[in-house]
Amino acid sequence: MVITPADEARVAAAIAAAEATTSGEIVCTLSVERHRYVEWVLALAAGLGFALPLVVAMLGFGPERWAAMLGIWRADGLSDIRAVELFALMQVLVALLATLALWWSPLAQRFAPLSMRRERVHEIALKQFLARGIHLTKGRTGVLIHVSVEDHVAEVIADAEVYAKVDPEAWAEATAALLDGLKRNDAAGGFEAAIDRVGAVLAAHFPPCPDNPDEIPNRLLIV
Numbered sequence: 001m002v003i004t005p006a007d008e009a010r011v012a013a014a015i016a017a018a019e020a021t022t023s024g025e026i027v028c029t030l031s032v033e034r035h036r037y038v039e040w041v042l043a044l045a046a047g048l049g050f051a052l053p054l055v056v057a058m059l060g061f062g063p064e065r066w067a068a069m070l071g072i073w074r075a076d077g078l079s080d081i082r083a084v085e086l087f088a089l090m091q092v093l094v095a096l097l098a099t100l101a102l103w104w105s106p107l108a109q110r111f112a113p114l115s116m117r118r119e120r121v122h123e124i125a126l127k128q129f130l131a132r133g134i135h136l137t138k139g140r141t142g143v144l145i146h147v148s149v150e151d152h153v154a155e156v157i158a159d160a161e162v163y164a165k166v167d168p169e170a171w172a173e174a175t176a177a178l179l180d181g182l183k184r185n186d187a188a189g190g191f192e193a194a195i196d197r198v199g200a201v202l203a204a205h206f207p208p209c210p211d212n213p214d215e216i217p218n219r220l221l222i223v
Helices: 005-019 038-058 063-070 080-103 114-131 160-165 168-183 187-205
Strands: 025-031 142-148 153-158 220-222
Touching: 005 025, 005 187, 005 220, 025 114, 025 187, 038 080, 063 080, 114 142, 114 153, 142 168, 142 187, 153 168, 153 187, 160 187, 168 187
Parallel strands: 025 142, 025 220
Antiparallel strands: 142 153
């Protein structure tokens, strides 16, 4: 996904407009990193290693044919122990090859379980929350809107004062709007919709005040 300067300007304008209605601070981060999920890759490779040789053998291309093709043991009179050994060897080889293929393919991330992807994105969002100093704002009213493009997961994290007054479920519409924008290949539009919803929630609980400096730059941060 390509983010143009025009897209960044749209997001910056949306943040400024939302912050004009509240004393809260809104920060937007977008991750384009491709993550690899080791547990998912190993589980899928192990499943393929177990199932694929079994299916192939059931279709009539079993250890005897493998022995003849590989030239490891004589195909004639292949003993049961040798057949089991060859079958186990084939399972290991398939699992190893599947691990390598999956590790370097989008499958290592794209089709990982949603719970696994959400956990990883949550960890990254928390790191960004701290790295950007959102927890250091004067009123502790900062909110981070984070999305991982490759994981197709969005996360909203609020600082202590916001968390104390706003139920985390209130951010569901914001994350849904952001993900909808990604599906349309319009990340800027998704951020604009999410910022609008987050700004409305903040405005309801944290109206603007005279002493309300803009503590964090209003721009989209690519991480």
